[in-house]
Amino acid sequence: MSTDTTMIEATNLDKYYGKFQALKNINLSVDQGERVVICGPSGSGKSTLIRCINGLENHNAGKLVVDGIEVFEGSKDIRRLRQEVGMVFQQFNLFPHLSVLENLTIGPIRVRKKSKTEAEANARKYLERVHIPEQADKFPSQLSGGQQQRVAIARSLCMETRIMLFDEPTSALDPEMINEVLEVMVDLAESGGMTMVCVTHEMGFARRVADTMVFMDEGEIIESSPPEHFFTNPETERCQAFLKQILVH
Amino acid sequence: MASLSGSYVKPKAPALTRFFASTPVCIVIYVVVVGFIISSAHNGSKAMGYNWQWYRVPKYFYTFTDDGFQWGEIAIGLVKTAELSLLAFLLALILGLVIALLRLSDLIVGRAISVVFLEIVRNTPLLVLLYLFYYVLGPIFDLDRYVASILCLGVYHGAMISEILRAGINAVPTGQWDGAKSIGMSTAQMYRYIVLPQSIRFMLPPLTGEAVNMIKSSAIVSVIAVAELTTIGRNIISDTYMSFEIWFTIAVVYLIVTLILSIGISYVERHFAVTE
Numbered sequence A: 001m002s003t004d005t006t007m008i009e010a011t012n013l014d015k016y017y018g019k020f021q022a023l024k025n026i027n028l029s030v031d032q033g034e035r036v037v038i039c040g041p042s043g044s045g046k047s048t049l050i051r052c053i054n055g056l057e058n059h060n061a062g063k064l065v066v067d068g069i070e071v072f073e074g075s076k077d078i079r080r081l082r083q084e085v086g087m088v089f090q091q092f093n094l095f096p097h098l099s100v101l102e103n104l105t106i107g108p109i110r111v112r113k114k115s116k117t118e119a120e121a122n123a124r125k126y127l128e129r130v131h132i133p134e135q136a137d138k139f140p141s142q143l144s145g146g147q148q149q150r151v152a153i154a155r156s157l158c159m160e161t162r163i164m165l166f167d168e169p170t171s172a173l174d175p176e177m178i179n180e181v182l183e184v185m186v187d188l189a190e191s192g193g194m195t196m197v198c199v200t201h202e203m204g205f206a207r208r209v210a211d212t213m214v215f216m217d218e219g220e221i222i223e224s225s226p227p228e229h230f231f232t233n234p235e236t237e238r239c240q241a242f243l244k245q246i247l248v249h
Numbered sequence B: 001m002a003s004l005s006g007s008y009v010k011p012k013a014p015a016l017t018r019f020f021a022s023t024p025v026c027i028v029i030y031v032v033v034v035g036f037i038i039s040s041a042h043n044g045s046k047a048m049g050y051n052w053q054w055y056r057v058p059k060y061f062y063t064f065t066d067d068g069f070q071w072g073e074i075a076i077g078l079v080k081t082a083e084l085s086l087l088a089f090l091l092a093l094i095l096g097l098v099i100a101l102l103r104l105s106d107l108i109v110g111r112a113i114s115v116v117f118l119e120i121v122r123n124t125p126l127l128v129l130l131y132l133f134y135y136v137l138g139p140i141f142d143l144d145r146y147v148a149s150i151l152c153l154g155v156y157h158g159a160m161i162s163e164i165l166r167a168g169i170n171a172v173p174t175g176q177w178d179g180a181k182s183i184g185m186s187t188a189q190m191y192r193y194i195v196l197p198q199s200i201r202f203m204l205p206p207l208t209g210e211a212v213n214m215i216k217s218s219a220i221v222s223v224i225a226v227a228e229l230t231t232i233g234r235n236i237i238s239d240t241y242m243s244f245e246i247w248f249t250i251a252v253v254y255l256i257v258t259l260i261l262s263i264g265i266s267y268v269e270r271h272f273a274v275t276e
């Protein structure tokens, strides 16, 4: 149901890759400040869904409205939308030819047209926030995976968006680095105000911050419920099986 | 099988390949081949009763007389070749970039134009293209032989360069586009700040090769008598009949120019390799 405070509203979304249907009749509504965690087996369409939200993929049917802007293929507003929606990727996608500071300031300077001084001051503030102020002048390849992902989070923060999307931000990390990234994400979630949609299998994190848990399988949303309910009383067998597998391991 | 230490072991090439690829062996092979060419030229000319006159060659580079220092015809031809190649290369770069971007764009018309252009140019011999520019387009658009040559070389190599640029752009991982899009960049900004700076190191080696090709294929404009290095060589020979000396000299001049170019650019490449 759409209200004034709805940030993301997907109605009957379908998405095809050629003949293959990756998203089937997706309905999802995310309120301002709400934190949604999406989980589900590999290939279930989690990335596809989250990439549709900022127009990295185009859905083929249904309606998608994000922050009051309707998203569709060829929309002129797509850049305006992306400036309001940050995204953190599994593979970081930092710019390897730019220093950490330049990675953080290129968006604010080139897209937001801020002055260099202002952008750099802001960038240092957010590096502080992700606990790596001392790495500003290094290049991404000189950082550990956990540090790179924190830079990627800071890059999104520097755009000062109201919505943040995370696509398995810790899946590419060595186990000992997962916590340093999750800590930053918990801090963001708990500071409030930001709408977060996070694809992750880190159930400890999900329990702690999620307002809503979403379970996807084979391109469909199978379950969507508050975490208390989701973890103790999953309704479908597929979800039960998935949780059993992931929680044991 | 992954080694336990975790370090990557480069697979070794077969022993024979390694033997022929090693520097000393390469040098020996090179010397033998060059020696063979020179000695057979020497023997051939002796059999013909050829009269070597190397002492007459230097004056075609420069003369130093009562009038003072003067550049010779070969030096002037070399400058003309360099100028022609440089202008044609700049044109080829611009044209190549436009064609590559059209090819990669979402515009169906743009992609169609670039594909048709590429197919036509790649399947036309350079000589035919030159005749087309000089004898067909020349009179229509009032192009002199020099301009027609530059346009012809620019178009021909522009097609090659567009493929080099396209491959370089495609070599940048798709995640870089995702990252750039996610901070709201426009297509132009993504190319300018994210993609092109990263693809330069993929593009430089084949672009060097294309620049060398450009200098070599610029010789073809001698057929429409543009006064560059090869034309000058022909003119000198028709005056002096020193075909062996002059052609050897001209070949060495081309070799030196292209070698300097390759070595110069390999320095630039090293610069791009470290700032990763």
Ligand SMILES: Nc1ncnc2c1ncn2[C@@H]1O[C@H](COP(=O)(O)OP(=O)(O)O)[C@@H](O)[C@H]1O
Binding pocket: A017, A020, A022, A040, A041, A042, A043, A044, A045, A046, A047, A048, A049
């Ligand atoms: N660019 C693409 N082209 C074709 N098929 C794709 C593409 N991206 C994803 N898919 C397919 O869509 C399905 C969902 O993929 P994805 O959204 O990445 O799943 P998840 O993130 O849940 O692992 C998978 O079966 C995948 O193979």
Ligand SMILES: [Mg+2]
Binding pocket: A046, A047, A048, A167, A168
């Ligand atoms: Mg995924």
